[in-house]
Amino acid sequence: MSNLFDLSDKVIAITGAAGVLAGGTAKYLQEQGAYVIYLDLFEEVVDKTVEEAKKISDKCCGYACNVLDQTALDAVYEKLMANLGRLDVLINGAGGNMPGATIGPDQDVFDLKIEAYSKVLDLNLKGTVMPTMTFAKAFKAQKSGCVINFSSMSATQALTRVLGYSNAKAAIDNFTRWMATEMAVKYGDKVRVNALAPGFFIGNQNRALLINEDGSFTERGQQVINKTPFRRFGEQHEVYGTIHFLISEAAAFVSGVIIPVDGGFSAYTGV
Ligand SMILES: NC(=O)c1ccc[n+]([C@@H]2O[C@H](COP(=O)([O-])OP(=O)(O)OC[C@H]3O[C@@H](n4cnc5c(N)ncnc54)[C@H](O)[C@@H]3O)[C@@H](O)[C@H]2O)c1
Numbered sequence: 001m002s003n004l005f006d007l008s009d010k011v012i013a014i015t016g017a018a019g020v021l022a023g024g025t026a027k028y029l030q031e032q033g034a035y036v037i038y039l040d041l042f043e044e045v046v047d048k049t050v051e052e053a054k055k056i057s058d059k060c061c062g063y064a065c066n067v068l069d070q071t072a073l074d075a076v077y078e079k080l081m082a083n084l085g086r087l088d089v090l091i092n093g094a095g096g097n098m099p100g101a102t103i104g105p106d107q108d109v110f111d112l113k114i115e116a117y118s119k120v121l122d123l124n125l126k127g128t129v130m131p132t133m134t135f136a137k138a139f140k141a142q143k144s145g146c147v148i149n150f151s152s153m154s155a156t157q158a159l160t161r162v163l164g165y166s167n168a169k170a171a172i173d174n175f176t177r178w179m180a181t182e183m184a185v186k187y188g189d190k191v192r193v194n195a196l197a198p199g200f201f202i203g204n205q206n207r208a209l210l211i212n213e214d215g216s217f218t219e220r221g222q223q224v225i226n227k228t229p230f231r232r233f234g235e236q237h238e239v240y241g242t243i244h245f246l247i248s249e250a251a252a253f254v255s256g257v258i259i260p261v262d263g264g265f266s267a268y269t270g271v
Helices: 021-031 043-053 070-084 114-135 137-142 163-187 219-226 236-247
Strands: 011-015 035-040 060-064 089-092 145-150 191-198 258-261
Touching: 011 021, 011 114, 021 035, 021 043, 021 089, 021 236, 035 043, 035 070, 043 060, 060 070, 070 114, 070 137, 089 114, 089 236, 114 137, 114 145, 114 163, 137 145, 137 163, 145 163, 145 236, 163 191, 191 236, 236 258
Parallel strands: 011 035, 011 089, 035 060, 089 145, 145 191, 191 258
Antiparallel strands: none
């Protein structure tokens, strides 16, 4: 039997590819021999990211592309199809919470500004739905392809202070199942849609919420650790294997699932 985990002929587009988890994953997948298309907000950042990625191999390119801008998404999709002729995988990595949408320690839900709530809903939900509706057209045409979404622990359990983010990630779980069904029923069993739900990884968006400047945990950071049986935060590279599995032939009969990568957080009551 051939190597079920071989990625060497895969063409993979990744949004948020200058970020921590999606960016690290993009480089890892390129190291495994895949051709990787790096997509992120700003041209300067994308250029720098691709310059770094070229040190791994020539099998990469990048485009500035706002996941909420349909014109930009269409333009990238057309360039991609013209230059590479096909796409095998879309990883929707752009997303995250926004400071304005976090309910402060001395506030409650009634202080939350609906504009900030809407922005975070848009980035995390529409910012996954719009690229999927654009790039998965290739999967419809090819009758093969794979989408990976990023959910979160906040999708299924109440995570205080981040209402919009939580609502959006719950909708990502639903969208993952919905789209997995739609694609398989209409285009066959070679089109799969799955997600991973990372636990707590230190990144740009949550560092200040979880870790003090002196390296000790904030009260919230300590609460997270107390509910994580591994008693630590995740390390960036610990999401790579789950994504590798989900996009490989090893997961050929897997669609519509959301895999927690969380050191046991979702399994544990905390007691
Ligand atoms: N870090 C964690 O602990 C954690 C936990 C659970 C889920 N997640 C999810 O994983 C995903 C990646 O998170 P991360 O921590 O690597 O985030 P990150 O902030 O490091 O990266 C996000 C990237 O998305 C880009 N981006 C933001 N808005 C964009 C837009 N409109 N168009 C295109 N790109 C845009 C940013 O420029 C950034 O490079 C997110 O969906 C996040 O919600 C992260």
